[in-house]
Amino acid sequence: MELRNKYNIPSHTVITIAGTVGVGKSTLTTSLANALGFRTSFEKVDTNPYLDQFYADFKRWSFHLQVYFLAERFKEQKRIFEYGGGFIQDRSIYEDTGIFAQMHYEKGNMSEVDFQTYKSLFDAMVMTPYFPHPDLLIYLEGSIEDVIERIQRRGRPMEQNTPIDYWIEMHKRYEQWINAFNTCPVLRLNIHEYDLMENEESIEPIIERIGYMLAQTAAAKKFR
Numbered sequence: 001m002e003l004r005n006k007y008n009i010p011s012h013t014v015i016t017i018a019g020t021v022g023v024g025k026s027t028l029t030t031s032l033a034n035a036l037g038f039r040t041s042f043e044k045v046d047t048n049p050y051l052d053q054f055y056a057d058f059k060r061w062s063f064h065l066q067v068y069f070l071a072e073r074f075k076e077q078k079r080i081f082e083y084g085g086g087f088i089q090d091r092s093i094y095e096d097t098g099i100f101a102q103m104h105y106e107k108g109n110m111s112e113v114d115f116q117t118y119k120s121l122f123d124a125m126v127m128t129p130y131f132p133h134p135d136l137l138i139y140l141e142g143s144i145e146d147v148i149e150r151i152q153r154r155g156r157p158m159e160q161n162t163p164i165d166y167w168i169e170m171h172k173r174y175e176q177w178i179n180a181f182n183t184c185p186v187l188r189l190n191i192h193e194y195d196l197m198e199n200e201e202s203i204e205p206i207i208e209r210i211g212y213m214l215a216q217t218a219a220a221k222k223f224r
């Protein structure tokens with residue numbers, strides 16, 4: 001039986017995968033979408049015109065990169081809306097603002113006025129009808145050691161050449177951010193709870209947990 005039906009996951013569901021760089025979002029996005037018969041929405045890293053320059057000079061390129069990511073994320077949001085859902089999304093727009101933009105602003109890589117401009121753009125986008133919140137955010141958590149090992153193994157030079165402190169700070173910020181996040185239901189998944197490389201079937205217990213959380217959320221809505 002198709003896993004989506006087995007665990008009663010509605011065909012219009014939108015699930016976003018959150019977590020720090022290298023933790024395994026894209027890998028899980030692909031596996032979940034295949035298992036559920038959903039479409040994917042990926043961040044495009046190779047065609048990003050700012051990313052390499054940004055890693056070489058945060059101060060010069062932070063604002064440009066954030067505006068670029070926001071525009072790309074918004075276009076994807078619109079695409080998901082137009083299809084009527086049935087998507088797995090690799091990274092949420094909430095991380096752009098809550099993690100990356102915030103961190104680079106606080107570190108002095110983005111000026112006050114640039115940060116305010118960025119935030120007002122974000123707020124205006126979120127208020128449009130294209131912006132339903134996801135039904136579920138899956139938060140991937142792993143130790144900083146595992147994350148750094150994965151970043152090194154994946155081998156994007158711009159990330160390999162970035163000081164370890166950057167990844168340590170981001171990892172800490174992610175933990176604080178997710179503890180305060182309440183925009184939509186959250187399923188926390190430790191990266192040692194599954195292994196999609198060695199055992200494709202480890203996706204099924206994840207789907208079972210997704211089905212359970214979606215059912216709980218639907219039941220809670222009925223009583224509101």
Ligand SMILES: Nc1ncnc2c1ncn2[C@@H]1O[C@H](COP(=O)(O)OP(=O)(O)O)[C@@H](O)[C@H]1O
Pocket residue numbers: 019020021022023024025026027028150151153154191194195196197
């Ligand atoms: N479950 C897993 N077990 C082992 N390695 C993994 C797993 N998931 C991802 N990886 C590896 O970790 C690296 C980062 O994964 P990726 O999905 O690209 O992360 P992200 O999208 O969060 O940056 C890649 O080299 C990938 O092959």
Ligand SMILES: Nc1ncnc2c1ncn2[C@H]1C[C@H](O)[C@@H](COP(=O)(O)O)O1
Pocket residue numbers: 019020021022025026043045051065066069091095096097100101159
């Ligand atoms: N909003 C962002 N600001 C800065 N850098 C970002 C942002 N979103 C993604 N990134 C970077 C981080 C990674 O180097 C690549 C892709 O992210 P990944 O977590 O590997 O999918 O883009």
